[in-house]
Amino acid sequence: MTQVRLDVLPDAAYVRVARLVAVSMARLSGVDEEVVEDVRLAVGEACGRAVAAHLQHGLVEPVSLSFEGGRGLAASVVDRVGLPAARGHDAVAVLLAASADRPGADVDLVAGDAPAVLALLEGLAQQVEVRTGADGTMVDLRWGTAG
Amino acid sequence: MTQVRLDVLPDAAYVRVARLVAVSMARLSGVDEEVVEDVRLAVGEACGRAVAAHLQHGLVEPVSLSFEGGRGLAASVVDRVGLPAARGHDAVAVLLAASADRPGADVDLVAGDAPAVLALLEGLAQQVEVRTGADGTMVDLRWGTAG
Amino acid sequence: MDLSLLTYEEGDWTVIAVGGEIDVYTAPKLRDALVDLVNKGRYHLVVDVEQVDFLDSTGLGVLVGGLKRVRANDGGLRIVCTQERLLKIFRITGLTKVFAIHDTVAAATET
Amino acid sequence: MDLSLLTYEEGDWTVIAVGGEIDVYTAPKLRDALVDLVNKGRYHLVVDVEQVDFLDSTGLGVLVGGLKRVRANDGGLRIVCTQERLLKIFRITGLTKVFAIHDTVAAATET
Ligand SMILES: Nc1ncnc2c1ncn2[C@@H]1O[C@H](COP(=O)(O)OP(=O)(O)O)[C@@H](O)[C@H]1O
């Protein structure tokens, strides 16, 4: 069950707020301090990606983050940009394809390039699940034995 | 317009998360560092009060916080404990009356006693507005010229 | 994030030097320490909050509770505080009239 | 919360010592500094991230962008980093194969 939910308008500034909440929830859930840094970066990447997607598509609705602690932490980041429905590796492929026509890393962006972002999510979270669909994309990140 | 919204289950632990978000939003809004400390404490008090009210009435729904920055900060804290409808000083009187039958400050509590909490809100925020009603209580705190 | 407590004797007084954050999360630890001292017959307490970074109404409640307990035994509870931020909180809540607040442990334990 | 930049010459190299957080908020400042140096004809750059507390993919993007710019002028961009946390980020994103990463500014500017 979601314990803390954070909705932020799509603006780069609020990615920092999301990172802080993630760190706070990780600490409350007793996540090791070394792993807390992974949580900080991974949730920031997922949130930045979602915010960038909203900005790119001119969506003014908020991006949503849900946190569930316990023994470990689960963080879920949701955007509302419609994409073909897919799960797992297929969903990652959908995200990569969707970002291919994005302006390059040199212009002002809210997230790094999609391959780097997805590599960081895979590399930093103990478990990652990506789901795309007409309603948007959900990125589920897990550490420890939460949920 | 709300830029960041935070929903937390009624648990003392999440009062800290609310304080962090408040501080982060205050800094993003350019609030003076001296005043940021007022924001930290006041939002924490308002959130602790709301969480305590939910716990006292056995409500399992989340407590909601909304933040709007800009030139200054507006923070709104909402609980869902139904009370007689009132505004301003009358609403404060309603809250004080509602808390009168609460166990004393010596037992495990999530907030200090109501007179102290309300004094802190009045003393720390540049503007406070309290509204009670059948749907719950809203505490609006403002600093600077937000909104 | 956490609370530190250091207790020592100074003449007739027992000094509790508190560090860190006194909030809803850590206040029970301070309350337990105060209750413990009272149960051991220590009714003259000085709470030194010079190293406290954050104090909220639950922390104030614990201090008020401690004061009530020692007063019930004809004792006293004094505060050591020079931090303007914390003094502001005591002032706003009217507790500057309830507690004797001193600048130093030496001043608090003088008589 | 903020980013600090200190630029100095070391032989043929221009060293940019970065401190603080390189994230979505501060990365533009670093990018502007790199673009500025390239515009001034400095194509041999060392970015020292030893004092960086946080680095995200937007920061990596700025470093990759800087590398592309200096390479377009037959230059190079080297990184100074011994922090395990940051090395992990370079490794995860495959950038340890893209950047020459050195332990010290001296080693980075040797040849
Ligand atoms: N939890 C608390 N937090 C802050 N102030 C408190 C708390 N409990 C009591 N106070 C304040 O301390 C003062 C004395 O309170 P109390 O000891 O309850 O009064 P009395 O000594 O008349 O019983 C009052 O101003 C009251 O508002």
Ligand SMILES: Nc1ncnc2c1ncn2[C@@H]1O[C@H](COP(=O)(O)OP(=O)(O)O)[C@@H](O)[C@H]1O
């Ligand atoms: N914004 C970024 N963040 C992280 N890594 C990036 C970023 N942009 C490019 N990269 C990575 O840097 C490497 C080289 O990228 P790039 O310079 O675009 O390739 P090329 O030199 O073939 O044009 C690739 O592994 C790519 O994923």
